[in-house]
Amino acid sequence: MSTDDVAIVGIGMHQFGRSDLSGMDQGVVAVRAALADAGVEWSDMQFAFGGSAAAGKADTMVSKLGLTGLQFINVSNGCATGGSALFSAYNSIKSGMFDLGIAIGFDKHERGAFRVDNSTWYGKSGMALTTQFFGMKINRYMQQYDISTEALDRVSEKAFRNGSKNPMAWRKKPMSLAEIQESRMLSYPLRQYHFCSPAEGGVAIIMCRADKAKQYTDTPIYLKAAAVRSRRFGSFEVMAPHLAPEHGDGPTIDASKAGFEMAGMGPEDMDLAQLQDTESGAEIMHMAENGFCEHGEQERMLAHGETEIGGRFPVNTDGGCLANGEPVGASGLRQVYENVLQLQGRAGERQVPNNPKTAYTHVYGAPGISGVTILAR
Amino acid sequence: MAQVPVEEGVFTWPSDEPRLIGSQCTECDNVMFPTQSGCPKCSSSSTEQIELARKGTLWTWTIQGYPPKSPPYAGNDDPKTFEPFGVGYVELPGQCKVETRLTENDPEKLSIDMEMELTLVPLYTNDDGDEVMTFAFAPTT
Numbered sequence: 001m002s003t004d005d006v007a008i009v010g011i012g013m014h015q016f017g018r019s020d021l022s023g024m025d026q027g028v029v030a031v032r033a034a035l036a037d038a039g040v041e042w043s044d045m046q047f048a049f050g051g052s053a054a055a056g057k058a059d060t061m062v063s064k065l066g067l068t069g070l071q072f073i074n075v076s077n078g079c080a081t082g083g084s085a086l087f088s089a090y091n092s093i094k095s096g097m098f099d100l101g102i103a104i105g106f107d108k109h110e111r112g113a114f115r116v117d118n119s120t121w122y123g124k125s126g127m128a129l130t131t132q133f134f135g136m137k138i139n140r141y142m143q144q145y146d147i148s149t150e151a152l153d154r155v156s157e158k159a160f161r162n163g164s165k166n167p168m169a170w171r172k173k174p175m176s177l178a179e180i181q182e183s184r185m186l187s188y189p190l191r192q193y194h195f196c197s198p199a200e201g202g203v204a205i206i207m208c209r210a211d212k213a214k215q216y217t218d219t220p221i222y223l224k225a226a227a228v229r230s231r232r233f234g235s236f237e238v239m240a241p242h243l244a245p246e247h248g249d250g251p252t253i254d255a256s257k258a259g260f261e262m263a264g265m266g267p268e269d270m271d272l273a274q275l276q277d278t279e280s281g282a283e284i285m286h287m288a289e290n291g292f293c294e295h296g297e298q299e300r301m302l303a304h305g306e307t308e309i310g311g312r313f314p315v316n317t318d319g320g321c322l323a324n325g326e327p328v329g330a331s332g333l334r335q336v337y338e339n340v341l342q343l344q345g346r347a348g349e350r351q352v353p354n355n356p357k358t359a360y361t362h363v364y365g366a367p368g369i370s371g372v373t374i375l376a377r
Numbered sequence: 378m379a380q381v382p383v384e385e386g387v388f389t390w391p392s393d394e395p396r397l398i399g400s401q402c403t404e405c406d407n408v409m410f411p412t413q414s415g416c417p418k419c420s421s422s423s424t425e426q427i428e429l430a431r432k433g434t435l436w437t438w439t440i441q442g443y444p445p446k447s448p449p450y451a452g453n454d455d456p457k458t459f460e461p462f463g464v465g466y467v468e469l470p471g472q473c474k475v476e477t478r479l480t481e482n483d484p485e486k487l488s489i490d491m492e493m494e495l496t497l498v499p500l501y502t503n504d505d506g507d508e509v510m511t512f513a514f515a516p517t518t
């Protein structure tokens with residue numbers, strides 16, 4: 001730890017899934033839980049960054065949490081909303097501007113696939129669907145790197161098994177390979193249980209200057225990197241009516257490299273990871289895009305259980321988006337919440353063995369944006 | 378019944394041999410679809426309208442297996458009568474890859490790199506009784 005490091009000292013969550021509460025109120029529940037976890041008051045917060053995609057402006061929640069006059073900045077960055085809030089909080093502390101603050105993400109979406117606001121020929125003609133992108137990306141990837149549909153099924157099976165060990169997960173029922181394989185085909189080659197669903201939930205993360213962290217907790221977790229990247233020319237992204245003839249690296253590869261550089265670490269230094277699994281193919285592709293294996297190696301890794309909680313490199317230990325659903329504004333912070341629990345040894349039945357020391361998170365979303373964090377204890 | 382395009386300026390209309398209408402950067406020749414000002418490759422602000430190639434190869438594909446939400450979808454979204462449809466990217470040689478509906482919806486009959494050609498397909502019937510047409514690519518063999 002150096003004095004300019006940033007530490008996480010409190011985490012809070014409102015359970016993912018379906019709730020009677022508004023999205024905003026789920027955010028408030030998460031904030032109060034994080035304050036209790038850190039043993040601080042709302043009035044101690046010097047700043048907040050918060051956002052949702054579909055559940056209102058985060059800064060209005062001060063009317064319930066307390067009108068303390070703090071600097072509260074709304075963040076709106078699609079699936080990277082939580083990651084962007086965390087990045088902003090990180091820099092606010094690292095710059096020396098503030099000592100203690102909070103990043104908040106929450107959301108509430110209608111049932112079914114995300115409705116895209118596109119009334120042009122593109123949406124009218126039945127394109128403009130995120131599910132199609134994932135089907136098309138994994139379909140080409142499976143042919144290029146010889147990945148089987150069984151590998152897709154194994155990712156889902158693992159997600160629901162991990163979710164069954166997570167009291168905060170939405171889907172807590174394990175599912176057999178056969179059930180997954182027999183579910184409805186939605187976007188070939190992806191079936192119903194290969195996809196996550198839009199959902200609800202909230203997460204809050206309290207951060208402070210590292211040299212003050214022990215005031216709040218005996219087990220601070222250090223935020224070694226937070227990076228967000230948008231797409232470059234030639235990448236293959238969701239909601240793109242056309243793609244360039246040449247192929248370039250996507251934002252996940254760029255954000256991953258930036259994160260590792262910021263942390264001064266590499267993929268081989270990570271003990272576990274939470275990777276964007278909008279559908280099971282995404283987890284497979286993101287394993288390689290984030291540098292944790294070569295393209296095509298995933299088939300063998302999944303067959304041998306290497307990404308299980310007790311495996312060589314556990315991935316999506318809380319059940320990921322598949323078992324938790326995807327409240328867009330909260331999803332990235334859920335991954336950070338899970339990693340903090342794992343590094344503090346508080347993950348209960350799903351605790352990764354042998355005292356993990358480092359953990360990685362990755363989100364991906366429209367219109368081609370990716371966010372990465374690296375935590376260490 | 379008269380036929381009308383889903384939107385003006387997306388493909389040539391009327392035409393027996395329809396072509397998609399895109400843009401080309403006047404600085405670096407990068408090709409885009411649909412038309413747009415500004416080039417994502419070289420950041421130039423100067424583009425001109427061009428007609429894209431009618432034939433290309435299938436770069437990747439999927440089958441839309443459930444009715445898209447309506448709005449924005451204007452086609453048949455009734456789950457009882459909905460017909461799955463193919464969606465893919467067709468690589469137009471030397472130009473770009475365009476996202477498109479496919480006339481084929483059987484996974485057994487689609488494969489990466491197969492030859493495709495542009496056609497127009499009915500999407501829905503509007504309040505005036507006109508058949509609204511959109512574009513799709515069809516396998517040529």
